[in-house]
Structures are given as C-alpha cells and as structure tokens.
Amino acid sequence: MIRSLYLAGPDVFRPDARARGAELKALCARHGFEGLFPLDQDVPAHVTDPVAQAKWIYHANIGLIERADAVLANLDFFRGPEPDSGTCFEVGYAVARGKPVFGYIPDGGTFAARIRRRHPHAIGPDGLLDVHGWSIEEFGLPLNLMLAVPAPLVVGDAGMALAQLERYRERIVSQG
Numbered sequence: 170m171i172r173s174l175y176l177a178g179p180d181v182f183r184p185d186a187r188a189r190g191a192e193l194k195a196l197c198a199r200h201g202f203e204g205l206f207p208l209d210q211d212v213p214a215h216v217t218d219p220v221a222q223a224k225w226i227y228h229a230n231i232g233l234i235e236r237a238d239a240v241l242a243n244l245d246f247f248r249g250p251e252p253d254s255g256t257c258f259e260v261g262y263a264v265a266r267g268k269p270v271f272g273y274i275p276d277g278g279t280f281a282a283r284i285r286r287r288h289p290h291a292i293g294p295d296g297l298l299d300v301h302g303w304s305i306e307e308f309g310l311p312l313n314l315m316l317a318v319p320a321p322l323v324v325g326d327a328g329m330a331l332a333q334l335e336r337y338r339e340r341i342v343s344q345g
Contacts, residue, residue, distance in 0.1 A: 171238045171269065171338050173203040175230075177260065178243025179253040181207050193327055197241075200331040201338075204241075205233045234263055241330060242320065244272040244312055250288040252312065260320060270320040271337075273330035274311055281307040 174197055180189045190206035197204030210229045212222050234240065240263040247253040263270050276283060284305060285292050293300050310317035311324070321337075323330040 170342070171202070171334070173205055173237045174239055174241045174334075175234045175237035175259070175263070176204050176206045176243075177240050177256045177263075179245075179247040179256060180243055182247075182253075196328055196331060200335045202331065202334070205237050207233065209233075230259065231262070234259060234266070234268070237263075237268065239263075239269040239271065239334070241327065241334065242270060242272040243327065244274050244316060244320070244322065246283075246287060250284040250291050252316065257316065260316060264319045271323070271330055271334050272312075272316065272320040273323045273325060273327060275324070275326065277324040278311065279307060279309050280312055280317075281305045283311060 176190070176193050176197070180186060180193065183189050187208055190204075190208050194204035194206055207226070207230050210233070212225050216222050216225050240260060242252075242256055242260050244252040244256065244260075247256075251257075260270050260272070274283075276287070278286065285296065291299055292305070293302065297305065299305055306313055308314050308317075311322055316322075321333070323333050
C-alpha cells in the first residue's frame with residue numbers, strides 16, 4: 170500500500186524551496202499521502218564543513234527514500250535539456266530498491282521534440298544531432314529511456330501526478 174511519497178526534484182533549489190515543499194506536502198495530504206520533502210530535515214548546526222554537509226544531506230535523503238513507500242519525481246528539464254541529476258539518482262535508487270516511482274513533466278512530446286522545442290540552442294544544424302555532434306535519443310518517449318521506462322510519467326504538474334497515483338492506489342486496493 171502506498172501511503173508515503175518521497176518528493177524528488179529540483180524544487181529544493183527554488184528561492185522559495187521550503188514554501189514549495191510545504192505546498193507539495195499539503196497537496197499530497199489532499200490526495201491521502203504523506204509527503205516527505207528533503208528540506209524537512211536540517212543539517213545539524215555542528216556540521217559546518219561543506220563536504221560533511223553534503224554527506225549528511227545524501228544520507229538523510231537516502232533515509233527518506235527508504236522510509237517512503239514510493240517516489241514522486243519532478244522530472245522537468247533543469248539547467249538544460251535534462252532532468253536534475255540528483256533526482257535521476259534518487260529515481261534509480263528507488264527503482265533498485267523495488268519502490269514504485271511516478272514522474273511528472275510539464276509538456277508532452279518525445280524527448281527529442283521536447284529538447285528541440287525548449288532548448289533549440291542545444292540542437293545542431295541538421296536537427297538530428299546535438300551541437301556537439303552527439304545523437305539525440307529518439308524512442309518516442311518523453312525522457313531518456315532509463316527514466317521513462319520504469320517510471321510512469323504524467324504530463325502536467327504534481328497535482329495531476331498525485332491524482333493518477335491515487336487512482337493507481339485505488340486499483341491496487343480493489344484488486345487486492
């Protein structure tokens with residue numbers, strides 16, 4: 170039974186990150202889930218070395234993923250035409266641990282089409298390769314296959330993803 174969700178995504182980098190976390194957690198509660206947001210935990214004051222802080226955050230976030238029944242991931246592009254790398258790691262970690270992962274992105278289309286539309290500066294003149302001559306993945310999926318295959322993706326926002334997740338949970342319970 171899915172009751173708690175680790176809220177993965179680049180939202181922790183927003184200027185209003187704590188307020189955004191509270192908003193996401195309230196949205197989770199309206200759909201019958203407990204939201205676990207990375208910034209719910211503060212680095213202890215005695216941990217002042219930046220490397221030690223990074224290690225503390227890493228272990229704290231892994232602990233939250235372990236505690237969660239599933240992961241809800243904001244997989245929108247972040248700082249370029251790819252999702253946040255930390256979020257990608259968290260998705261992979263959750264999948265490896267056998268936890269369901271559900272993602273959301275704001276716009277539809279294939280991965281290549283989304284890059285062409287939102288980051289045209291990253292596309293080479295032929296439209297088939299990137300500006301460095303590397304191929305652009307085109308399997309008809311909205312993200313790289315390593316994210317799109319294991320994580321059902323909702324085109325929309327967190328609320329739309331939570332509504333789908335709620336329907337998924339109801340189906341599981343009714344089949345149960």
